[in-house]
Amino acid sequence: MPLINRSSMSIYWRIFTPVDRTRASGIAPAYEGMLAPGGQAGIGYSASQFQLEIRDRPPLSLIPPSRILVPAGPPGIVGELYRSSDLLEYLGGAELRLTTQERADVPGFLPSTHGFRFTNSFPVNTAHVSVRVGNVDMAIGDAANGLCGGMVYAVRDYFHAGMPIPSHKAGPVSGVLYDYLVSRLYDSFDGLGWTEYLRLMSPGCGAGERARTAYFTALHSIETNIRNGAPSPIGLVQVNTDDPLQVGNNHQVLVYGFERNGRRVRLRIYDPNHPGRDDITLSFDTGVTPPIFSYSVPPGGDGRIYTFFSHQYHQRQPPPADQVPPWIDFPVPNPLAEGTSNIIVANNWLGLLRIERAFGSRFNGTLYGQRMEGEWNPSTRAIRLTRFLGPGYEQIYTGTLEMDPSTRTLTGTLSGHFQEVRNGVTEPTAYAWRAAPRLLVDGNGWLTELRLHHIDGNGAIAGEMYGEAVTGRWEQSAQRLYLTRRSPDPNYVQEWTGRRTDGLAFAGDFQEVLGGIRQARQYRWMAFDRR
Numbered sequence: 001m002p003l004i005n006r007s008s009m010s011i012y013w014r015i016f017t018p019v020d021r022t023r024a025s026g027i028a029p030a031y032e033g034m035l036a037p038g039g040q041a042g043i044g045y046s047a048s049q050f051q052l053e054i055r056d057r058p059p060l061s062l063i064p065p066s067r068i069l070v071p072a073g074p075p076g077i078v079g080e081l082y083r084s085s086d087l088l089e090y091l092g093g094a095e096l097r098l099t100t101q102e103r104a105d106v107p108g109f110l111p112s113t114h115g116f117r118f119t120n121s122f123p124v125n126t127a128h129v130s131v132r133v134g135n136v137d138m139a140i141g142d143a144a145n146g147l148c149g150g151m152v153y154a155v156r157d158y159f160h161a162g163m164p165i166p167s168h169k170a171g172p173v174s175g176v177l178y179d180y181l182v183s184r185l186y187d188s189f190d191g192l193g194w195t196e197y198l199r200l201m202s203p204g205c206g207a208g209e210r211a212r213t214a215y216f217t218a219l220h221s222i223e224t225n226i227r228n229g230a231p232s233p234i235g236l237v238q239v240n241t242d243d244p245l246q247v248g249n250n251h252q253v254l255v256y257g258f259e260r261n262g263r264r265v266r267l268r269i270y271d272p273n274h275p276g277r278d279d280i281t282l283s284f285d286t287g288v289t290p291p292i293f294s295y296s297v298p299p300g301g302d303g304r305i306y307t308f309f310s311h312q313y314h315q316r317q318p319p320p321a322d323q324v325p326p327w328i329d330f331p332v333p334n335p336l337a338e339g340t341s342n343i344i345v346a347n348n349w350l351g352l353l354r355i356e357r358a359f360g361s362r363f364n365g366t367l368y369g370q371r372m373e374g375e376w377n378p379s380t381r382a383i384r385l386t387r388f389l390g391p392g393y394e395q396i397y398t399g400t401l402e403m404d405p406s407t408r409t410l411t412g413t414l415s416g417h418f419q420e421v422r423n424g425v426t427e428p429t430a431y432a433w434r435a436a437p438r439l440l441v442d443g444n445g446w447l448t449e450l451r452l453h454h455i456d457g458n459g460a461i462a463g464e465m466y467g468e469a470v471t472g473r474w475e476q477s478a479q480r481l482y483l484t485r486r487s488p489d490p491n492y493v494q495e496w497t498g499r500r501t502d503g504l505a506f507a508g509d510f511q512e513v514l515g516g517i518r519q520a521r522q523y524r525w526m527a528f529d530r531r
Contacts, residue, residue, distance in 0.1 A: 013033060015044065116151055148253070150180075168327040253271045342354075343435065347433070362374070372388070381403065438529075468488075508525055
């Protein structure tokens with residue numbers, strides 16, 4: 001880079017590699033020199049980072065003693081960083097003016113185009129994930145905690161393969177795409193992935209080491225990848241602990257562009273927690289130790305980023321498009337429409353809330369087979385209904401029609417609490433309830449709606465799924481659901497079993513039965529009242 005002496009005195013300069021701890025060894029004539037007032041010199045290592053030291057006397061001058069005007073930084077501490085593209089002007093004293101504008105992006109890549117449409121969020125009890133460290137299986141935990149590493153690796157896979165990203169608007173919970181994301185999560189912990197998290201999140205890892213890892217090793221890898229047209233996966237260290245079980249509180253993102261202005265760097269990020277956003281950035285100053293990282297969205301973990309490192313990515317071919325079940329948008333039904341049968345769970349009891357007649361904001365029908373009537377407020381979405389169980393015995397249900405906070409649209413789900421009223425006296429205990437006109441089902445990656453038309457007092461069930469009839473039973477004591485899906489082929493049925501995990505969420509497995517013989521292979525399924 002050009003170094004210009006704008007002062008009225010001669011200066012003596014030396015440069016060091018970022019990993020040079022001694023600041024004295026390895027100095028060659030090409031890496032040091034003198035500049036008269038107004039003089040200019042080209043300094044630096046070609047296409048590499050370095051640190052600079054400026055003195056008012058030659059390094060070996062003893063009379064008078066040398067004075068360091070601009071230090072490179074003591075051993076083990078990151079000082080000022082410069083590149084061959086910088087313009088540096090020495091203004092006198094300790095003042096330097098650094099000018100550089102450098103920007104590079106992966107051609108054609110944008111999170112809104114090439115990132116997944118769904119967020120890094122999966123339902124509770126989605127298949128658990130673990131990674132093997134040495135001879136020990138370390139649990140990452142429920143996939144509900146996120147599959148960010150798998151999503152980041154998959155996005156780069158799809159981009160390099162020139163394949164369009166799947167159009168799913170909610171994360172898969174089973175099937176080919178889910179298995180692929182989980183396998184890529186495993187891959188992201190191969191090599192140095194797992195051990196780097198443990199090393200860098202440890203309180204014993206000093207600020208200088210965290211700075212060097214981000215500023216030197218990781219940043220160099222990022223810039224090399226991007227200049228080669230490849231998005232660069234990095235791990236964000238978001239916790240400061242020796243507890244290996246906290247590894248899942250860190251995060252993985254994909255860098256697809258960078259800007260430099262002297263020591264100031266800004267990385268452009270695809271973050272699986274924020275799909276569709278092209279404005280997420282990570283900014284920092286490479287001259288600051290301990291490092292300070294500014295993330296444009298709130299980070300997880302401790303609420304801050306301690307450092308970051310580059311993952312050792314290896315490309316894999318995504319699954320063929322014809323093997324990934326397509327995304328299907330199911331319209332949100334009105335739970336209070338006349339003729340609707342809502343699946344309801346109240347105090348762990350599964351049943352139906354039937355709307356037999358709706359007139360204005362009022363409605364009536366049956367709840368668990370008993371007479372029911374109610375009303376709702378369109379402006380507040382508040383709902384109130386009464387279930388009549390017998391003389392002097394009622395249940396009062398209050399709640400709301402839920403709204404999606406991001407889209408500001410109704411979800412079709414009702415929820416709230418109910419209380420018992422005996423002889424006009426309201427009991428103090430309140431019980432939770434939840435209802436929806438259908439459940440969304442993911443069966444081995446294939447999406448459908450489950451609608452129930454009948455649940456009797458003994459738990460017998462009838463309804464439809466995948467456009468075909470289903471029958472089964474609900475086992476109240478075990479909170480288990482058993483369904484049989486029948487097809488036009490009398491020799492082929494599917495047997496589904498699962499348990500209620502939370503609210504109106506269910507998870508389990510299903511098997512095929514051919515000619516009366518149950519097949520060995522099991523497929524995973526989950527059902528929810530909303531996605």
